[in-house]
Amino acid sequence: MLLQLNNIFKWVNSGGRRTFLLKDINLTVEEGEFISIMGPSGSGKTTLLNVVGMLDGFNEGEYNFMDESVHQLKEKHRANLYKEYIGFVFQAYHLIDELTVYENIETPLLYKKMKSSERKALVADMLDRFNIVGKKDLFPEQLSGGQQQLVGIARALISKPKLILADEPTGNLNSKQGEEIMDLFKQLNEEGVTIIQVTHSEKNAAYGSRIIELLDGREIK
Amino acid sequence: MIRNYFKIAWRNIRFNKTYSVINIAGLSIGLASFLLVFTVVINEYSYDKQWSKGDRLFRLTSENTATGEKRVSTLSPLAPLLAENFEQVETYSEILHRSVPFVFNEDPVELNSLQVDPGIWDLLDIKTLQGTPQKFNAGYPNLVISEKIRDRYFPHTNPVGKIIRDISNFGESSEYLITGVIEDLPVNTHLRAEALIIDKPQNTDLNSGRFVPYSTNYILLKPGVSKSSLITAINQWYTNLENKKEKIKFSLQPIQDIYLNSDEYYQEIKGNKRNINILTGVAILLLLIACINFVNLSTVRTLKKNRNTGLRKILGASRKKLIFQFLTESFLFFGLSYILGLITYHLFLPFLENFLGNSLALTFTGNLRLLFLSFTLLLSISLLTGIYPAWIISRPDMTHVVSNRFKTNRRSELFRKSLVVAQFVITVGIIISTLVINNQLEFLNQKDLGFNKENLLRINYTAWGNKGEAFKKEIRKIPGVEAASIGQWIPSSAGGTWSADIDDPGSPGNTIKTWYIDADKDLFSTMELEIVKGRSLRNDYSSEQIDPSTSEEEEAGIENRPVLITSYTAERLNIEKLDQAYEEIQGIPVGVIKNFHNQSLRNPLAPTIIRSAKELQYGNMLVRVNTDSPRQIVSRIAQEYNAFYPENLFNYSWTAKDLEKEFRAENKLRTVLTWFSLLIVFLSCLGLFGLITFIIQTRTREISIRKVLGASVARIFGIFSKESLILILIAIIIATPVAWYLLNTWLSGFPYRIEMSFLTFLQSALIVILIALSTIGVRIIRAALKSPAENLRTE
Structure with missing residues (x-):
């Protein structure tokens, strides 16, 4: 078991009224799964993904990640945990615009203790693997959307995460580019990486092994 | 890691051109000016700190306890007497500045010299290059020249042993024996000179009944002697001496203090602590403005950088690392600016020396220790300035990235606005100060002195002998000369x-x-004084003139001599009737003249009495010329002078210039302030420009939407300039009373001063508002003119 959410609640208070973003979510993810989270806009998909990714907190419930109780961890430990095991892929790619392709991929390694030669080798591998060696010195704005998302995935993979969280990774891409990305995810999953994606598209959801549907912060069976 | 930081920082500098240019230009200008001013400050404070016995070396000063008048001159036999009577005194020397014209190879050369005793070698560290001047050669006064003078006038020869003549404009010329060549005296000493004239003290008796000269005496105390108990003993000893005219209290002034702490003394080479403080303040403010620009432009950039920061955090960056990264970037900015600033500084050094009128002993680029000091200073400033923006920039949370919401932080916005206000407080303040100081100095310059200072020539102090009147007559014949007068006073000195x-x-x-x-009685017409009541002094009436050849006993009838008094004298001394002897003033006032400023405008009016003297043997000559060709007239006068007194050196000056010199420090301050205020206005506007550029970048959509909804360009300009305008108005409100208070303090140091007018303040405010609005206007209007479709599409 990779992670487990038990009775997770998350809410915001506005004007004396409590609005629930997540309501009693229970989720167990085993290693090697490929899960798709679906649901209409505002149903809490991204919120759930952020909670899983520890980018966002929650108000009630328990969260265990690889036998660690995330809800009891301090901020710093939590940060160490997700840095070590989780990679993120975003709909809007979220590359750092002031860095080149090479540097974007390299960045997560910079924040770990690693020899410069080792770092170089890892980045070079990654550039090779995604066939973007020729673009390594370009800046994000000089790339097409599909290429940017490739870089985004490469960056997520560089620190060898156990879990990849993807928030509508193909949302800004045309269908052909989208397919390529999804094929890539499929391949990664086969190599043993656990993936949780948020998606609107049935077709993309079909790549996964399990679908979780949300509505108004609640899981519907 | 660090390399990576530097790489990214360098790229940021290159890619954000407006931002980088504004920051680097601002910082390098700020740093260069700061270093220049600081050089002056360091040099001013370095005066007379180099003497190895400096902690035991004192100048003897006196205070007349009756009048409170403080003087640096004391009776010249005093120093030898002190050495004789007090075992605490190790040795002594008189050190008196004298400008002596010598004849070197037939040419007259005026040397700025120090008249000293043989004891000088034990007081100051002077390195001998040629000869053994320490050994006093009796027979002649010994002349010791500096290396620079030797190289200029005795190149490739050994001047030691030569006998040199001086030119005396009064009395016989004397001969001197050159006994040595010394290394140039340091620039940073109040004893700056090119030569030493060494002579044994002549008269060691205070009570001989003969004339006793005054001099400036320096004494060296033995190690471990308490200065305060010694001075008490000296004053005690002096009180017990008989036959003294004045009640005098002595004190000992440490040599290190002489340059900067001699406001109450007359002294040729001295500094002005107040001006140094003003300068330091202004330089710090300038640097502060450059730093504020940096902080503001960096923090406003968070609007653009938020996302990247959040992303970096998701990718594993800790806040500490992000802070460190930004500090690297700010250090790079400061480092680049420092290099540029240092180059600018070095290029400007000659101008600075020229402006100061003397060379600098210490500079940042000429002294490794100072260079290191400046670098350390730079590091600290870059750290201090960088830490706040680093804090702000590293703050955004990663959830902001995923949710794509960035709140502008109210607190940091308020801080930024406060900084802008602070900047403009300084800007408005400096503009007000520049205007007021300008007005005050103009006022002093324009003020009616009671006499006509223009075209009034002064000929140096001369022993006229009995040829004075004849010389005067010849001078009067020169076309363009209107009047001339020999007298023992010239405007601007005592x-x-x-x-x-x-x-x-x-x-x-x-x-x-x-x-x-x-x-002589021509003073009245030469100075163009005005009579108010009574009459002027007459020429043909010989009893109205002092005959200097009469002895004191014969001058018994002195009370009956006619004199002229000023209106102020009449008022203060209660003199109501003319042509009547007043014993207190020792004369019969025959006329009252309009008040005139016989001293510089630094001094309030004092009662003044003019007496007419016949055939003055010694004195200056004042010549009134008309404006047409003063140069020609001067050369004609010089010709006559040399014909009458071939042994003498002709020297002259213009009274208006002499008077201006009295306010040289203030005039320099004015020049510096004018430059600094221009720089400060420039930097502030640069900052504002950068700020508005970024703000508009983040609000282009808002501008476009407003336009689509029907707002005119003027309307948009109004909306966006309103915020800046409010900040500037707040700054004006804060700056005005502060500036008023400080300037009022400054003005109160002048007996003749302007009252600050409301208009000056209004003028300053308008200048700032106008410049600021036109700066930001350029940006706003450009943004407002853009097609809204374009802006809305790009979003």
């Missing part, structure tokens, strides 16, 4: 030939310092 303390009729027990001017 207020008269001598002064007397006369009982104050207004408050019994107190005295009033009254000046007496001895001059």
Whole structure:
């Protein structure tokens, strides 16, 4: 078991009224799964993904990640945990615009203790693997959307995460580019990486092994 | 890691051109000016710190306890007497500045010299290059010249042993024996000179009844001697001496203090602590403005950088690392600016020296220790300036990235606005100060002195002998010369030939310092004085003139001599009737003249009495010329002078210039302030420009939407400039009273001063508002003119 959410609640208070973003979510993810989270806009998909990714907190419930109780961890430990095991892929790619392709991929390694030669080798591998060696010195704005998302995935993979969280990774891409990305995810999953994606598209959801549907912060069976 | 930081920082500098240019230009200008001013400050404070016995070396000063007058001159036999009577005194020397014209290879050369005793070698560290000047050669005064003078006038020869003549404009010329060549004296000493004239003290008796000269005496105490107990003993000893005229209290002034702490003394080479403080303040403010620009532009950039920061955090960056990264970037900015600033600094050094009128002993680029100091300073400033923006920039949370919401932080916005206000407080303040100081100096320059200072020529102090009148007659014949007068007073030095303390009729027990001017009767017409009441002094009436050849006993009838008094004298001394002897003033006032400023405008009016003197043997000559060709007239006068006094050196100056020199420090301050205020206005506007550029970048959509909804360009300009305008208005409100208070303090140091007018303040405010609005206007209007479709599409 990779992670487990038990009775997770998350809410915001506005004007004396409590609005629930997540309501009693229970989720167990085993290693090697490929899960798709679906649901209409505002149903809490991204919120759930952020909670899983520890980018966002929650108000009630328990969260265990690889036998660690995330809800009891301090901020710093939590940060160490997700840095070590989780990679993120975003709909809007979220590359750092002031860095080149090479540097974007390299960045997560910079924040770990690693020899410069080792770092170089890892980045070079990654550039090779995604066939973007020729673009390594370009800046994000000089790339097409599909290429940017490739870089985004490469960056997520560089620190060898156990879990990849993807928030509508193909949302800004045309269908052909989208397919390529999804094929890539499929391949990664086969190599043993656990993936949780948020998606609107049935077709993309079909790549996964399990679908979780949300509505108004609640899981519907 | 660090390399990576530097790489990214460098890229940021290159890619954000506006931002980088504004920051680097601002910082390098700020740093260069700061270093220049600091150089002056360091040099001013370095005066006389180099003497190895400096902690035991003192100048003997005196204070007249009756009048409170403080002087650096004391009776010249005093120093040898002190050495004789007090075992605490190790040795002594008189050190007196004298400008002596010598004849070197037939040419007259004026050397700025120090008249000293043989004891000088034990007081100061002077390195001998040639000869053994320490050994006093009897027979002649010994002349010791500096290396620079030797190289200029005796190249490739050994001047030691030569006998040199001086040119004396009064009395016989004397001969000197060159006994040595010394290394140039340091620039940073109040004893700056090119030569030493060494002579044994002549007269060691205070009570000989003969004339006793005054000099400036320096004494060296033995190690471990308490200065305060010694001075008490000296004052005690002096009180017990008989036959003294004045009640005098002595004190010992440490040599290190002489340059900067001699405001109350007359001294040729001295600094002005107040001006140094003003300068330091302004330089710090300038640097502060450059730093504020940096902080503001960096923090406003968070609007663009938020996302990247959040992303970096998701990718594993800790806040500490992000802070460190930004500090690297700010250090790079400061480092680049420092290099540029240092180059600018070095290029400007010659101008600075030229402006100061003397070379600098210490510079940042000429002294490794100072260079290191400046670098350390730079590091600290870059750290101090960088830490706040680093804090702000590293703050955004990663959830902001995923939710794509960035709140502008109210607190940091308020801080930024406060900084802008602070910047403009400084800007408005400096503009007000520049205007007021300008007005005050113009006021002093324009003020009616009671005489015409323009085209008034002064010929140096000369022993006229009995050829004075004849010379004067010849001078009068030169076309363009309107009047000439020999007298023992010139405007701008002391207020008269001598002064007397006369009982104050207004408050019994107190005295009033009254000046007496001895001059021939032409002084009245030469100075273009005006009569108010009575008559001027006559020429043909010989009893109206002092005959200097009469002895003191014969001058018994002195009370009956006619004199001229100023209106102020009449008022203060209660003189109501003319042609009647007044014993207090020793004369019969025959005329009252309009008040005139016989001293510089630094001094309030004092009662002044003009006496007419016949055939003055010694004195200056004042010549009134008309404007057409002053140069030609001067050369004609020089010709006549050399014909009459071939042994003498002709020297002259213009009174207007002499008077201006009295306010040289203030005039320099004015020049510096004018430059600094221009720089400060420039930097502030640069900052504002950068700020508005970024703000508009983040609000282009808002501008476009407003336009689509029907707002005119003027309307948009109004909306966006309103915020800046409010900040500037707040700054004006804060700056005005502060500036008023400080300037009022400054002005109160002048006996003749302007009252600050409301208009000056209004003028400053308008200048700032206008410049600021046009700066930001350029940006706003450009943004407002853009097609809204374009802006909305790109979003």
